[in-house]
Amino acid sequence: MSSQLSSQLNKPATQTAGAEGYNFAYLDEQSKRMLRRAMLKAVAIPGYQVPFGGREMPLPHGWGTGGMQLTATVIGEADTLKVIDQGADDTTNAVSIRRFFAKTAGVETTEHTADASLIQTRHRIPERQLRNDQILIYQVPIPEPLRFIEPRETETRKMHALREYGAMQVKLYEDVARFGHIATSYDYPVMVNDRYMMDPSPIPKFDNPKMNQMPALQLFGAGFEKRIYAVPPYTKVMSLDFDDYPFEVQSWEESCSICGSDHSFLDEVIMDDAGNKMFVCSDTDYCRERVEQGFTAENPEGQQGLTPEPNQSQQERKTQDDTKAEEMAP
Amino acid sequence: MSVQVNSMNRGAVRSDLLMAGFDDAVQDAQKVFRKVLKAMSEPGTILTADLTDKTPGALNKSSWEIALTLFDADTKIWLSPTLAGDDVVVSNLRFHCQCPMVSEPAEADFALALADELPELKTLNWGNSEYPDQSTTLIVQVEAITNQVQDSDEGWCLTGPGIETERGLSAKGLPYSFRLDLVNSRKRFPLGVDCVFCADDQLVALPRSTEIKPSDNEDGIRNTTQQEAN
């Protein structure tokens, strides 16, 4: 044991360092510890929403504080951060968030999915299969999948406790009765590890199959409602469906006008005042990568052997007669 | 060092017993947290946390670093008798983490125990069905942890979230009754206690979501290669 008091020792571990006026990654250490403890509970109970205390991270409106808080809590000097908004790295939000963490944490940033250790996202999962050494952080507006069925938190807590999810099945089946198919096309509820119903955040249901057995850790943050939930790597995540109406993802007649991809999530882009339109990959990095590898709209097969690996599970579930892409526009 | 049984309930910090925490409180806590996060999200994966030179009293490196990373004034801590009776441990936890100590395991957010002083699992807080997260996290110092479970009567075969197929794990020195209780606790999921086993600078986690089978009942789990992730 040491009886010597060094100057370093006079600083308890719980103190916040911050010579520049703010702490590393902006968030104070006490808030980080609270979020870290909540995060560990979230991965231990996959799909369960862990409430956390404290105040909302003071950030400009519209940034989505949940995802920012999680990123600030997890990020370290060795990380490389990618931020996507609707699949794109170059939206105002995505650029601002990347710059924010480059400034406050001094981390490397990238637009390349393959080069990122942390990916903060709103509304999409990258097309490229994520790896086990990557973490995907979702910005979540409304964490409770049962909220529109039952507004009272005390009641939804009970429904989760009793695994009483019949009301959601009824809601989806009403779609079938009315439209002949399940009309819900994003924010499509999933069951995690056969136990908790979870809101995957407003990603298109096209992305839902990617969550199943994903090698990367998935963390979800809702800032306003102060909830964290998680899906550990290699965890079963199944979209709700019915025996006679199995879960289906969106598909398009068209291919990407830039890279020719017939298997990615496509955005419809209006070209001119005459209303001419084209379809392009929503995942801008995936599209760029394919173009670099020689894929074009005219040559969708590209050069042999260079296809970036799309997520395999998404291919399995693809069908033709599904929701039109227009319904996806948020 | 002097052992005083009631010292954990004293508020005083003995400055002559204090030692340094992390060199860099912010960066080192982040590094340790990422190890614990990986451990908890990939149960059975052994990670190394080696950011401190000296540890207080009987605390080993990984349990001391977890304390510096996760304990604070908002977390109630229960210590097993030897740790609670050690002024060095108590003074350093109080000083560095400012954490309140409790005498009942059920009140604790974290219970920190030596393997041969484990509280009965049922005496810890398992959370409740609406808030299963309101549970005690158990940190246990053990002799050794290994993914090699061949010839081990303490070996486990782990399956569940975070494990692609299955993973072998053996934590040496856990009482038989505790291992049995842990296996049986799975029936009450999502209630339960998440465990972190700490051996010197190594740590491994066993959250409540992990299914545990004694490996001597399993043929497929021999010679699992040690998974060292950094």
Ligand SMILES: [Zn+2]
């Ligand atoms: Zn494209």
